[in-house]
Amino acid sequence: MKRSIAIFLAFAALVTAWASVFTVDETELSIVTKFGEYKRTVSRPGLHAKVPFVETVHTMERRILVSDTPPAEYLTLDKKRLVADPITRFRITDPLKFYKTVHDEVGAKARLDDVVGSELRRELASHNFGEIVGNARDPMMQVVAGHTRERTHDFGIEVVDVRIKRADLPHEVQESVFARMRAERDRVAKQYRSEGEEEAVKIRAETDKERTIILAKAYETSQTLRGAGDGESTQVYAAAYGKDAELYSFLRSLEAYERSLATTSTVVLTTRSPLFKYLVTPDKAR
The missing domain is CATH 3.30.479.30 (Band 7 domain)
Incomplete structure (x- = not known):
């Protein structure tokens, strides 16, 4: 019986001692009230004492x-x-x-x-x-x-x-704003596409114009060169004819052969044709 009482008293003393102290953290503030009436403020971190079962500690946050x-x-x-x-x-x-x-x-x-x-x-x-x-x-x-x-x-x-x-x-307003924004973007995109297509047409027209001019100049140059070449060729043939008429006739016949026989077409000649004599008896023709 005495042992039980001793254990009870020891337990009661332990509970009383535990209820007589409280700790304040560095991040906390505390106030102590007695039956709801303010007694004191405790802001210093550490272990502090209070009246057990009478005083109550209210802890608050010191941080933001x-x-x-x-x-x-x-x-x-x-x-x-x-x-x-x-x-x-x-x-x-x-x-x-x-x-x-x-x-x-x-x-x-x-x-x-x-x-x-x-x-x-x-x-x-x-x-x-x-x-x-x-x-x-x-x-x-x-x-x-x-x-x-x-x-x-x-x-x-x-x-x-x-x-x-x-x-x-608000959600309903957002929808109308987004719709206006989409319409504006579509309008701007359409305008840009139209301007781009217009510029592309101008560029193509300018390119075609330059191409036509270049081709015309090239054709003019080629015709000039061809005319000069034909003139020189005529002079050469004329000189050859003056020196050797038979050689001139032979060369002209070769040119005719080249033009006539350049393709796979079949050429029908009579034995009386001037072209035929160089094919049959080239030595005699010379």
Whole structure:
């Protein structure tokens, strides 16, 4: 019996000792309450003591926290609808205010989402769609972050920044925009094709013109050369005829043979034909 009591007392002492201490990590902040009433803030990392079963420790994150606001639809200055999903980074700066106003991270993020949503809606309503999706977004979000920081200061938090992860048109608007974009691309492509075909026709016409000119010049040159060659040939034959009429007749007959017998055609000659004498008795003909 005494042994059982001793074991029970030892166990109770162990539980009491375990409930009398708590640790604070380097990434954490803690506040201690007694029956729900604030007692103290503990920010120094390490092992700390508390009254067991009376005091309660509430641990909070010291590092930067992120609140991802669900996507919502906003209206721009030029009355265009825009779907945006902002993201807010913040840190806890006053654990007591934080605990009293929002109690925990879930409550803080819910309050932040409301504030960020209203500030973003007001800021987007003062800018055109082109500014929002263009280079003006960063200054806009700095304004949103500044206003949000002022409104959430009493929550014991500090807003680091507010950004938009993505900004899109509503689905039905996207379809109409894409349809207009496709139509515009088709129009531009058709225009480019038409201009290309027109240029191709010009190039072909210019090429045909140059080809005709080149062929005409080549034909003119060939005719000139041929005429010069025929003239020289006539002079040679005339000179040959003056020296040896029989040789001249023989050479002219050879040319006639070459022209007549160059193909596979059959040539029918009489024995009286001048061409026939060189085929039958070439020696006598000479």
